[in-house]
Amino acid sequence: xxxxxxxxxxxxxxxxxxxxxxxxxxxxxxxxxxxxxxxxxxxxxxxxxxxxxxxxxxxxxxxxxxxxxxxxxxxxxxxxxxxxxxxxxxxxxxxxxxxxxxxxxxxxxxxxxxxxxxxxxxxxxxxxxxxxxxxxxxxxxxxxxxxxxxxxxxxxxxxxxxxxxxxxxxxxxxxxxxxxxxxxxxxxxxxxxxxxxxxxxxxxxxxxxxxxxxxxxxxxxxxxxxxxxxxxxxxxxxxxxxxxxxxxxxxxxxxxxxxxxxxxxxxxxxxxxxxxxxxxxxxxxxxxxxxxxxxxxxxxxxxxxxxxxxxxxx
Numbered sequence: 468x469x470x471x472x473x474x475x476x477x478x479x480x481x482x483x484x485x486x487x488x489x490x491x492x493x494x495x496x497x498x499x500x501x502x503x504x505x506x507x508x509x510x511x512x513x514x515x516x517x518x519x520x521x522x523x524x525x526x527x528x529x530x531x532x533x534x535x536x537x538x539x540x541x542x543x544x545x546x547x548x549x550x551x552x553x554x555x556x557x558x559x560x561x562x563x564x565x566x567x568x569x570x571x572x573x574x575x576x577x578x579x580x581x582x583x584x585x586x587x588x589x590x591x592x593x594x595x596x597x598x599x600x601x602x603x604x605x606x607x608x609x610x611x612x613x614x615x616x617x618x619x620x621x622x623x624x625x626x627x628x629x630x631x632x633x634x635x636x637x638x639x640x641x642x643x644x645x646x647x648x649x650x651x652x653x654x655x656x657x658x659x660x661x662x663x664x665x666x667x668x669x670x671x672x673x674x675x676x677x678x679x680x681x682x683x684x685x686x687x688x689x690x691x692x693x694x695x696x697x698x699x700x701x702x703x704x705x706x707x708x709x710x711x712x713x714x715x716x717x718x719x720x721x722x723x724x725x726x727x728x729x730x731x732x733x734x735x736x737x738x739x740x741x742x743x744x745x746x747x748x749x750x751x752x753x754x755x756x757x758x759x760x761x762x763x764x765x766x767x768x769x770x771x772x773x774x775x776x777x778x779x780x781x
Contacts (some may be wrong), residue, residue, distance in 0.1 A: 468499075468502050468575060468578070468579075469502075470583070470586050471528075471579055471582050471583065472502050472503055472578075472679045472741070473506055474562065474578070474582050475503070475544070475568065475582065475642060476503070476506055476507055476510060476552070476581055476631070477510070478586075479568060479619035479632055479633060479642060479644075480542050480544075480558050480566055480568060480569065480633055481512060481626070481634040482507065482510050482542050482636070483510070483511070483512070484511050485513075485538045485638075486511055486513065486541035486542055487511065487513035487514075487539070487541050487542070487590075488507050488514050488515070488540060488542040488543065488544070488549065489515050489516070489517070489536060489537060489540040489542070489543045489544075489545065489746055489770075490503055490507070490514070490515070490516045490517070490543070490545075491518075491519060491529065491533060491537075491543070491544070491545045491547060491551070492517075492518055492519075492520045492542045492545075492546045492547060492651050493519055493520065493548050494518065494521065494545065494596055495521060495548045496505075496541065496546050496572075496612065497499070497518060497577075499546060499574075499575065499580055500516060500544075500546045500574065501516070502543055502760070502768055503546065504516045507589075507664065508558060510536075511557060511581050513589060515536070515540070515655075515714075515764060517533060517616060517634075519547065519659040520578075521547075521548045522547060522549050523549075523699070523700055523733045524549060524551070524618045524754070524755050524757070525550035525552075525571065525667055525668070525754045525756050525757060526549075526550060526552075526553045526562050526617055526742060526753070526756040527549060527558050527754050527755075528554050528555060528754060529551060529554065529743075530554055533556065534555075534556035534560075534577065535560070536722070537556055537557070537559070537560035537565065538560055538562050539560065539748065540560075540587065540730050541564075541566065541682055542564055542565065542566050542752045543560060543565050543566070543567045543568070544567075544568050544660045545557070545567065545568070545569040545570065545571075546570050546573060547569075547571055547622060549571060549572075550569060550572075550641075550675075550728075550756065551569055551571070551745045552569045552571065552639075552641055552746065552756070553742075553744070553745070553746045553756040554746075555745075555752075555773055557569070557639070558745070558746050559748065561637050561638075561639045562637065563637075564637050566633045566634070566635070566636065566637070567633070567636070567638075567639040568576065568633060568639075568640065568641065568642050569639075569640075569641040569642075570641060570642050570705060570728065570761075570770050571727075571728050572726050572727065572728050573642075573726075573728055574726060576723070576724075577643065577721075577726060577728065577729045578643075580720055580721070580722075580729075581645070581718055581720045581721050581729060581732065581763060582642060582643050582650075582652060584631070584643075584644070584720065586630055586631055586632055586644075586751065589619065589630050589631075589644070589645070589717060589718070590628075590630040590632075590743060591713070592717055593611050593627055593628055593630045593717065594628065594703060594771075595645055595781050596625070596627075596647040596715060596781070597625040597626075597627060597628050597779065598625075598646050598719070599768055599773060600620060600623075600625035600647065600649050601624055602663070603621075603768040603769050604619065604620065604621040604712060604769055605617065605618070605619055605620065605621070605768070605770075606616050606620050606649075606651070606720070606766070606767070606768055607620055607766070607767040607768075607770075608613065608660065608713075608761070608764050608765070608766055608767075609735060609764065609765045609767075610661060610663075610700070610761060610762075610765065611677060611763070612661045612663055612671075612763050612765060613659060613661045614658075614659065614661045614764065615658045615659055615660075616656065616657070616659060616660045616739070617656070617657060617658055618652065618655045618657070618660035618683075618710060618713070618735060619651065619652040620649050620651055620655035620697075620713070620768075621654035622652070623649050623650055623652060623748050624649070624748055624749070625647050625648065625649045626640075626647070626648050626747045627640070627646050627647040627714075628647075628649055630644055631644030631645075641728065641740055643711050643718060643720075643728070643729060643732055644718065644732070645716055645717045645718025645721055645732030646715060646717060646718075646732050646733070647714065647715050647717065647732075648712050648714035648715070648716045648738075648740075648747065649712070649713055649726075649747075649748070650711065650712060650744040650747055650748040650749030651710050651711075651713055653676075653683050653709070653749070653750055653751065654682045654683035654684075654732075655683055655723035656680050656683045656710040657680055657681060657682065657695075657774045658678075658680055658707075659677065659678065659679050659680065659738055660678050660680070660759075660761065661674045661675045661676070661677055661678075661760060661761065662678065662679075662739070662759035662760060662761055663675040663676075663761060664723050664728045664730060664733075664760035664761065664762045665723060665724075665725050665727060665738060665759075665760045666692070666696065666727075666757065666758070666759045666760070667727045667740075667756075667757040667759070668699050668757055669692050669695055669696060670725035670726075671724065671725030671730075672692065673691070673731075673732070673775070674687060674691040674692070674757065675690055676688055676689070676690035676692060676693060676696065677690055678690040678708060678739075678759070680763065681760065683710055683750060683755070684705060684708045684709055684710070685707060685708040686708070696757075696768055699739070699755070699757065700755070700757075701773075702725075703755050704753075704754055706751055706752070706753035707741060707755045708741055708742075709741060709742060709743050709744070709751040709753070710739060710741065711740045711741055711742050711743060711744035711749060711751060711756060712738070712739065712740035712747070712749075712756075712758070713737065713738075714731055714737060714738045714739075714740070714758070715736075715737050715766065716731060716732050716733045716734050716735065716736040716738070717732065717734055717738065718732040718733065718734060721733045722738075723760070723762075727758050727760070730758075730760045731758050732759055732761070732775075734761075735762070735763060735777030735778070736760050736762055736764070737760075737761050737764045737766060737774075738757040738759060738760045738761060738776065739755070739758070739759050739761065740756055740757060740759070741755070741757050742743075742755040742757055743755060743756045744754045749767040755776060762777065763776050763777035764776075764777065
């Protein structure tokens with residue numbers, strides 16, 4: 468594991484001798500977090516490791532003491548079972564200048580398989596995709612399984628250009644890298660989409676989930692796991708059903724495992740997330756962010772097809 472841990476510390480984060488690093492984890496991922504702790508101590512003496520409780524859903528705020536501690540460090544790695552990526556605590560720490568990597572639900576297998584990449588080559592693809600989305604006004608997704616969803620991205624900025632290299636002050640992203648993503652304009656999404664790979668909080672899907680969308684919110688969910696998903700969404704009200712994110716996977720070493728951290732990066736897929744998006748240009752704040760992965764989509768930006776049946780056309 469030392470090789471892959473050091474790719475994160477030295478290449479992705481460029482941790483320096485005089486910098487401080489804060490590692491946040493929980494009981495489930497503690498042993499892996501300790502690997503990062505020990506390797507970090509070989510670079511800097513300013514290393515701190517803390518554990519937090521495991522909440523029910525991604526996007527739940529960490530304890531207040533942890534949130535305050537996150538404002539005191541140069542570099543942070545959040546190795547937790549549930550994602551802290553879209554929390555106010557992470558956003559404030561980023562604005563304060565911390566370079567942050569989140570790895571929700573990371574496994575040793577995922578780390579070994581997906582982290583040692585040709586980052587420069589991937590950067591070129593990310594720049595192409597991000598530029599297309601930045602200039603785009605309307606996005607459409609269709610699949611043979613029944614997806615037909617459209618929404619506005621006018622005036623929104625694409626994220627993911629860092630391509631896993633978080634070396635500048637205030638930069639943030641999760642690892643493994645491999646997605647370009649954007650926040651759809653509120654209340655503009657309409658249509659239907661079929662999630663047929665995996666869904667956050669559920670895992671790898673045996674049967675697809677069908678989502679009906681009207682004016683930016685999911686108003687109907689069908690499928691074998693629909694009840695389980697509704698139990699996650701309903702306690703948080705309508706905001707939890709907001710169409711929060713549209714992302715495109717780009718990592719050719721990633722594969723569908725049921726772990727959303729890796730699944731959303733799989734090349735030939737796209738994903739739609741529900742809930743919070745204030746950390747990447749959206750306006751919806753709610754303590755939940757759940758991604759659904761869609762296999763082999765066709766993607767059109769302003770009526771120009773950039774992907775067909777999971778294959779890039781750019």
